[in-house]
Amino acid sequence: MGVPRTLWTRLRRRIPAWIDAITYALVLGGLLTAGALLVALGAGGDLTTVKYLLFGAGWVLLAIATVRLWPSRGGDPEPSDDFDRSIGSPGRVQRLADDAPPARWVRQPTPHERLSSASKQFLAAIITLAISILLEVGIGA
Incomplete structure (x- = not known):
């Protein structure tokens, strides 16, 4: 039996993964918004x-x-995301997300620690729908 992980150890592993996922979702939502605007x-x-x-x-x-x-x-x-793990290089959106703040200011999670790209796309879909609601309710478009 090993020593049980402390809360701090678990947070140090998971926070960069969530920052990566949220940054990815914001970048993809921004790209979709810019594309829709164009x-x-x-x-x-x-x-x-x-x-x-x-x-x-x-x-x-x-x-x-x-x-x-x-x-x-x-x-x-849980769903298998072996396809994402087998890819040697990240996609374009992931590279943009890696260069965007705050993801570029924190330690990059290893591919094993990252959320799957499907999970990131799910978050991006929620952000895109939230932007649509903001245009509906907030601006009155």
């Missing part, structure tokens, strides 16, 4: 069009992340 303004729309595009993109991203997080068999205790 498409809406290019098509002659306004903020209402941006809101609708973000609403649709948020639900599509939520569906994709949910399918990726769904266990493949009934007996699996």
Whole structure:
């Protein structure tokens, strides 16, 4: 039997992973917002069009992340994300998230400690839907 981990040890391992995941979600939500804004303004729309595009993109991203997080068999205790772990280099969004604050100011979690990309996409979908709600309620678009 080993020595039980203290709360501080567990937090030191998990906080960088959560900072990485939240930064990834904010970067992806920002990219989706910028893309929706460019498409809406290019098509002659306004903020209402941006809101609708973000609403649709948020639900599509939520569906994709949910399918990726769904266990493949009934007996699996948690979804397997072996595909993400086997990739040698991170994707474009992950590289942007690694360079964005506050992720660049903290220790980068190892690939084993990171949340899966499907979990990060799920968080990004929630942020994208929250931006859509902000445009609906806060700005009145």
